[in-house]
Amino acid sequence: MPSSTFASLDPLFRPRSVAVAGVSSRVDPSGSGGGLGFLRAIREMGFPTLHECRHGCTSGDCATGCLYPVNPKADEIDGLRCYPSLTAIPGDVDYVISSVPAVAVPGLLEEAAAKQVRAVHLFTAGFSETGEEDRADLERQILERARAAGIRLIGPNCMGLYVPAAGLSFMAGFPTEPGTVGMLSQSGANAGELVRFAGARGVRFSKVISYGNAADLNESELLEYLGDDPETEVVLAYIEGVRDGRRFAAALRRAAARKPVVILKGGRTEAGSRAARSHTGSLAGSIEVFDALCRQAGALRVASMDELVDLAVGFRFVPPPRGAGVAVVGAGGGVSVLAADAFAAEGLELPPMPEDVQAAFRAFVPIAGTSVRNPIDTTSVFRPEEFVRTIELAARPASIAALVYHTSFSWGSRSAGDQDQRAADLARNLATARNRIGKPLLISVHPSLSGEGLVTTGQFVERCVAEGFAIFDGIDGAARALAGVRRWQQTRVDRGLA
């Protein structure tokens, strides 16, 4: 049964109309957007503007929803009619994005109260995170006023919402189509990086919430929300501080019992903890306590953005393997040794191929310069007619629960055209092989350095993503993703949940 948190927050993330207050007509020097950035990002998502209202109304008072720039010094911004204040907007306003200076926020809140706004996202920074008492006071006053008016606050000092199904976004270039991965993040840039990097590997999102100083909406409530959200199947988090350890622990247990939860904890060291205090005013707490919480709940903690992206790809695209045995397939002796080390270091196993499978390999794999034990290091992966057979044979033993194929497009003396053809053939052959083996098949493509290699690698990634593959930048990423999925599944089995 959904919690009361879910019922109370869900409408906030689906506003019919949005006002952006403090939109200037130029982008600031950091290029991060500010008010204008939000306006443009939201239009890019297809959120209807007043001009585009399908009902032809001009009041903004219709169910389609509208997007309103607010700036007393402009009549029009980016071709949209601009309003001098929230109260000057003719129709209802559900959601306000504040890009005004901190001192102007109390006034904005009064207008929001008058308009019966549901939620205000404070992109505005310069509050408790500065460490200055008067600014922390201002944050407390704003919170009190918002509570009195029944307005929920997101932030301050954050990027707010990316909810593609509701047409909301906070950065240009995010995917417009919705998906099943949700994220709460105390850093907007980290959330943006996750969306872009995981997005390039096929991950799509239900809700991504950048919540900054967490004056009102905080990590516990957002975790309760995403844990209960039926549109969210995987929960990611970048968290710097936890305000209410007991509530957070309960939310984590509840969420992780239902879906994979992967957390990047910022401030895991003393220096990082000090940085977190300057960033969002967070008290980072002990990483040992945090790890214990994660262990008890069955959530996974990672140590870098790269790992968070890899786990997102893993949980989205890798079906849980039915064992710890992995077959590693590709060409190259040294890379095979390092691949074996990487999987074993993550607690997975590389069972040797049985004698009969080795013999079957030897029917078409020469003995010199190859190995058919496991890792399977064989040039047969370069011969299209033998590629599918190689994967099939490697998948045959009962001891093998998952496979990893590794490749790259930077070696050798092939022409660019040959490489493109190889990339296309490979993606098709991989899909054929996967359909035959009925076991998870992960792909690792080592980054290329040459210009053509980069282009080919990009095309290969796109083709593999289109085929629904989990694809990784290298063996280490594939290993930690598979290990994460395996660990999650084992925890569920251990707890009688699966």
Add this chain to the structure above:
Amino acid sequence: MPSSTFASLDPLFRPRSVAVAGVSSRVDPSGSGGGLGFLRAIREMGFPTLHECRHGCTSGDCATGCLYPVNPKADEIDGLRCYPSLTAIPGDVDYVISSVPAVAVPGLLEEAAAKQVRAVHLFTAGFSETGEEDRADLERQILERARAAGIRLIGPNCMGLYVPAAGLSFMAGFPTEPGTVGMLSQSGANAGELVRFAGARGVRFSKVISYGNAADLNESELLEYLGDDPETEVVLAYIEGVRDGRRFAAALRRAAARKPVVILKGGRTEAGSRAARSHTGSLAGSIEVFDALCRQAGALRVASMDELVDLAVGFRFVPPPRGAGVAVVGAGGGVSVLAADAFAAEGLELPPMPEDVQAAFRAFVPIAGTSVRNPIDTTSVFRPEEFVRTIELAARPASIAALVYHTSFSWGSRSAGDQDQRAADLARNLATARNRIGKPLLISVHPSLSGEGLVTTGQFVERCVAEGFAIFDGIDGAARALAGVRRWQQTRVDRGLA
């Protein structure tokens, strides 16, 4: 004083004439080159061919040196006269690359003995690494015959030599100009990856030796050689097995007392150890013992190719810092927190900026959305006129021994042209700042996803490399490189060597 190993091996790595035996006229399907690949890679390095001999001789018997393809079935390959056998070559042959099948190697060795060849590199595989007794026997017989003839063997089952100063290479596209980093590697592909990835970041090489099964020339002797080599200032290694622990330990101590030694150990797990046995017939041994050896010697062990590349860049381009204090400068709160965590996790410190320096920052850095404690998270890095001042201020405290500047070219709504200009300005401003601060300044550029972002990132990397900067793909790499350089320097101080 150079060891006897140095005196005996050095001439092998500077052959006047090279024969490539078993050159077919087409590249094999793996694209890895084979005999033809070696021939082309060596020509690319400018090694003179018979046609190109500056003395106009046709016998090949001149001091300039010559490159000879050998294949009884061809008269000419790639425009070069092809000889039916080694003995048919008119001039002396110092060095032979064997790409003939394993069974043909004994015959080739007889010819090499007749020609008084100094060294034979056996690219040929299919020996002890197969685990088959008769093939291991063949390897032993070949070794005995070579020893009797006074011929040193490199390999079998390896890529051999990349010695730019001598015009030798084993892969297309390697830099032609020599440098000061040496490497011994039991994997040719890993060595190739190191050369390419570290090469793109400005590292150049004295000698890179891929030595495969190590039947004759092995890790101990090569480490002795590179440790003594005056052309080598940094020693890198990819090692799967150690044959003679005592000799290796002595070589490691001797080398690491003189120059930084960084080792990637393949087969650090049970599964990796089995893979190493199949790859080069190596017995990987216990990683704990190996780690103890490294600790005692003051060598560094890394766990991945990425780390090896980062340490190569670090040792080549980062002057030893005079303390553990790091200032992290860039824009972005979340990335600053993670950067602080990354440096602290590597044992470095982020001392807070003193009050007076914070006050100086506040003269031009707004309080909202920034931090001037450390990490310095400030948008002033985007304003060229304030950039150098930002770096200078961050470097001012005595507690700061090194600085890291992090950036990326994927955010914001700038046009591609703006980004290119920013990249050019940034590299110039970074050089200006470095010249003023007199402390190591590392650069981290987060990879971009967009096509234009990639191009701009590439241009920025090139400009920074041209300015002699140590540049890294992300904060984690910069942190481990700086920590490695610091650790190496501390070990030297502890041992009274510096």
